[in-house]
Amino acid sequence: MGKSIVDKIWExxxxxxEAGKPDLLYIDLHLVHEVTSPQAFSGLxxxxxxxxxxxxxxxxxxxxxxxxxxxxIDDQVALNQxxxxxxxxxxxxxxxxxxxxxxxxxxxxxxxxxxLTQPGKxxxxxxxxxxTHGAFGALAFGIGTSEVEHVLATQTLWQSKPxxxxxxxxxxxxxxxxxxxVILYVLANYGIKFGTGYVxxxxxxVIKNLSMEERMTIxxxxxxxxxxxxxxxxxxxxxxxLRGRKHVPKGEIFDQYVENWKALASDEDAEYDKVIExxxxxxxxxxxxxxxxxxxxxxDGSIPTEAECTTELEKESLARALAYMGxxxxxxxxxxxxxxxxxxxxxxxxxxxxRAAAEIVKGKRVHPGVRALVVPGSQFVKRTAExxxxxxxxxxxxxxxxxxxxxxxxSMNADVVPSGEHCxxxxxxxxxxxxxxxxxxxxxxxxMAAAAALNGHFVDIRNLNKVEAL
Amino acid sequence: MTxxxxxxxxxxxxxxxxxxxxxIIPKQFLKxxxxxxxxxxxxxxxxxxAEGVPNEEFxxxxxxxxxxxxxxxxxxxxxxxxxxxxxxALLDYGFKAVIAPSFADIFKQNCxxxxxxxxxLQEEEVKLLIAKGKEKAVILHIDLVEQKVTDHEGFKATFxxxxxxxxxxxxxxxxxxxxxxxxxxxxxxxxxxxL
Ligand code: SF4
Numbered sequence: 001m002g003k004s005i006v007d008k009i010w011e012x013x014x015x016x017x018e019a020g021k022p023d024l025l026y027i028d029l030h031l032v033h034e035v036t037s038p039q040a041f042s043g044l045x046x047x048x049x050x051x052x053x054x055x056x057x058x059x060x061x062x063x064x065x066x067x068x069x070x071x072x073i074d075d076q077v078a079l080n081q082x083x084x085x086x087x088x089x090x091x092x093x094x095x096x097x098x099x100x101x102x103x104x105x106x107x108x109x110x111x112x113x114x115x116l117t118q119p120g121k122x123x124x125x126x127x128x129x130x131x132t133h134g135a136f137g138a139l140a141f142g143i144g145t146s147e148v149e150h151v152l153a154t155q156t157l158w159q160s161k162p163x164x165x166x167x168x169x170x171x172x173x174x175x176x177x178x179x180x181x182v183i184l185y186v187l188a189n190y191g192i193k194f195g196t197g198y199v200x201x202x203x204x205x206v207i208k209n210l211s212m213e214e215r216m217t218i219x220x221x222x223x224x225x226x227x228x229x230x231x232x233x234x235x236x237x238x239x240x241x242l243r244g245r246k247h248v249p250k251g252e253i254f255d256q257y258v259e260n261w262k263a264l265a266s267d268e269d270a271e272y273d274k275v276i277e278x279x280x281x282x283x284x285x286x287x288x289x290x291x292x293x294x295x296x297x298x299x300d301g302s303i304p305t306e307a308e309c310t311t312e313l314e315k316e317s318l319a320r321a322l323a324y325m326g327x328x329x330x331x332x333x334x335x336x337x338x339x340x341x342x343x344x345x346x347x348x349x350x351x352x353x354x355r356a357a358a359e360i361v362k363g364k365r366v367h368p369g370v371r372a373l374v375v376p377g378s379q380f381v382k383r384t385a386e387x388x389x390x391x392x393x394x395x396x397x398x399x400x401x402x403x404x405x406x407x408x409x410x411s412m413n414a415d416v417v418p419s420g421e422h423c424x425x426x427x428x429x430x431x432x433x434x435x436x437x438x439x440x441x442x443x444x445x446x447x448m449a450a451a452a453a454l455n456g457h458f459v460d461i462r463n464l465n466k467v468e469a470l
Numbered sequence: 471m472t473x474x475x476x477x478x479x480x481x482x483x484x485x486x487x488x489x490x491x492x493x494i495i496p497k498q499f500l501k502x503x504x505x506x507x508x509x510x511x512x513x514x515x516x517x518x519x520a521e522g523v524p525n526e527e528f529x530x531x532x533x534x535x536x537x538x539x540x541x542x543x544x545x546x547x548x549x550x551x552x553x554x555x556x557x558x559a560l561l562d563y564g565f566k567a568v569i570a571p572s573f574a575d576i577f578k579q580n581c582x583x584x585x586x587x588x589x590x591l592q593e594e595e596v597k598l599l600i601a602k603g604k605e606k607a608v609i610l611h612i613d614l615v616e617q618k619v620t621d622h623e624g625f626k627a628t629f630x631x632x633x634x635x636x637x638x639x640x641x642x643x644x645x646x647x648x649x650x651x652x653x654x655x656x657x658x659x660x661x662x663x664x665l
Contacts, residue, residue: 015659020633038503077501128552144554144580154649193546412497431492433515
C-alpha cells in the first residue's frame with residue numbers, strides 16, 4: 001500500500017512512540033504572534049525554562065497592529081501586547097518582524113513569502129489559520145497557548161495521528177470563479193465540521209492548475225470545515241515559488257532539497273480514510289449570507305427558505321442567522337446591499353489578490369455610501385503593489401490603502417464595521433460580531449469584493465461586462 | 471494544575487449548535503497578557519446588552535443558574551479560532567466540564583490542557599439533558615475514572631477519553647515536565663536529522 005504525504009511527514013517527525021500515548025512529534029517551524037503568546041512566555045519564565053530552538057521560531061505582530069498612523073498607537077492595552085512580544089523575543093533570542101520591520105505582515109502571509117514555509121516541515125502557530133502553510137506540502141496546524149509554551153520549551157508536541165481525507169477537484173473552473181469560491185463551495189456543500197479529526201489533502205486538476213497563492217487560499221480555510229490542517233502535495237509550482245526566497249537554500253543544496261521534496265508527494269495508491277470528489281465546473285462565484293462559512297450561496301442564487309430545512313436545529317440556525325444578518329429567507333444574493341468592503345486577511349491579501357481586485361476597480365469609482373479598504377497581507381505585498389502602481393488605482397477609485405495587518409478580519413484594531421451594516425469581506429469567518437459587534441459579514445473573493453464596492457451590492461462577476469452595459 | 475477523579479455540580483444548558491470561540495470570548499478581550507480575569511467577558515455579546523447591561527434572557531444570567539460548574543451545549547462546540555482564552559474564560563467563570571455531542575479539535579485540546587473536561591455524549595443523551603435542564607436545574611455527577619455522567623433521577627451515560635488524558639487529568643500532571651524527561655531523545659532526533 002502506498003503512503004500519503006501526511007503518512008510520510010508524520011513518520012519522519014516521530015521523536016518518541018509509546019503504546020497508549022499520542023506520538024511525540026518534532027516541530028520544524030514555530031511561528032509566533034502577539035495575541036496568543038504572552039501567557040506562554042510567562043509560563044516559561046515562571047518555571048525558569050528557556051526556548052529550546054529560538055532558531056526555529058519566528059515572530060511577528062499582526063492581529064492588533066494599526067494599519068494607519070503606525071507611529072502613534074493609542075490603544076494602550078494593544079500596545080502593551082506588542083511591547084510584551086518585543087521584550088519576550090529579545091529575552092529569549094527570537095527573530096521578530098516588528099511593527100516597523102519591512103518584513104512585517106500577517107504571520108501566514110510572511111511565512112511563505114520569506115521561504116520559512118517549506119514542503120515536508122511540521123509547522124505550528126498559535127492561530128487556527130496555520131493550515132495556510134499546507135499549500136506547500138507542509139503539515140501545518142493551529143495550536144493553543146499551552147501548546148505554544150510546550151513547543152517553545154521542547155520543540156515538540158504530543159499529537160495523535162489524524163485521519164486523512166482526499167478532496168479531489170477535477171475539471172476546470174469557469175471564468176470568474178476563484179480559489180476562494182472553491183473553498184466556499186466546499187463549505188456550502190459539506191458544512192463546517194466535515195473535516196473534524198481529519199487532515200484534508202486537496203488534489204485533482206483544479207488544484208494542480210492553481211498558483212501557490214491560490215492554493216494557500218484554499219488550505220487557509222480548511223479549519224472552517226473543522227480540519228486542523230489541509231495540504232497539497234508539492235510540485236513544480238511549489239518549487240518555482242520557493243526558489244530564491246530568503247530562507248530557502250540556494251544552488252546545489254536547493255536542487256537536493258527539491259529531490260527530497262518530490263519524494264514527499266502522495267503515492268498514486270495511497271489510502272485515505274475518506275474521499276470526496278467534486279466537479280470543478282459546478283462551482284460558481286460564492287457569497288456567504290449567514291453567520292458561519294457554510295451559510296453560503298452562489299451569487300446568482302438566493303438565501304434558503306425555512307421549508308428547505310430538514311431538521312429543527314437547521315431551522316433554528318437559519319432563523320437566528322437571518323435575524324442577526326437582517327436578511328429574509330429566499331432573498332436574492334444580488335439584492336443584498338453593502339456599506340463596507342474589506343480586501344485583506346490571510347485568506348486573500350497576497351499580491352495576486354490585490355492585482356485581481358485592481359483589475360476590476362481600474363478606472364471606476366466606489367459606489368456612493370460604500371467605504372472600501374485594501375489592507376495588504378504584508379509590507380512586502382504593499383511595496384510590490386505600489387511598485388506596480390496598484391495603490392493609485394485603488395485610491396483614485398476611492399478605496400483606502402493601508403499598512404499590513406489582520407485589520408478588519410477580526411477588528412481587534414480600529415478597523416471595525418459598525419453594527420447593522422453589511423461588509424463584503426475577503427476574510428474567512430462570518431461569525432456574529434467578528435468584524436465588530438452587530439457587524440454583518442459576507443465572505444467573498446477579492447474580485448467579488450471589488451465589484452461589490454463599485455456597485456453597492458453583489459453582482460455576478462461572470463457577467464461583469466453586461467452589468468456595465470446596464 | 472491539581473488532579474481530580476470526580477466532579478459534581480449544577481449544569482446549565484446553552485441550547486445552541488456551532489458555538490464558536492468568537493462567541494465564547496470576543497476579540498476585544500484578547501489583549502490581556504494574563505490567563506486570569508476572562509470570566510467576566512465569557513459569552514460577552516450574548517450576556518450583555520449595549521453598555522454592559524446584563525441581558526436577563528440569557529441563560530447564564532438567570533438566577534436559578536448561578537453557581538453552575540457544568541455547561542451543556544449542542545454539536546461542534548468551540549469551533550473557529552484557536553484562542554485558548556476561550557477555556558480560560560470558561561474556567562475563570564467557574565466551569566469545570568462541558569458536555570456536547572461533539573467538539574472542535576483545537577478547542578478540545580485547549581480544554582484538556584487547562585483541566586476542563588470536554589465530555590462527548592451521544593446526541594440522544596445530550597438531548598435528554600437539554601430537555602431536563604430547560605425545566606429545572608440539573609445536578610450532575612461526573613466520574614472521570616469510571617468515565618460516567620449520572621444524576622439523582624436515573625440518568626446514566628458513559629463518555630470516551632483516552633488513557634493518556636485520563637492519567638494526565640487525574641494526576642494533574644504538567645505535560646512539559648513529562649516531555650522534558652525525554653530531552654535526550656529529542657537531542658538524538660535533532661542530531662540524526664541534522665537539525
Ligand atoms: S487575518 Fe484574520 S484569520 Fe488570518 S491570522 Fe489574522 S485574524 Fe486570523
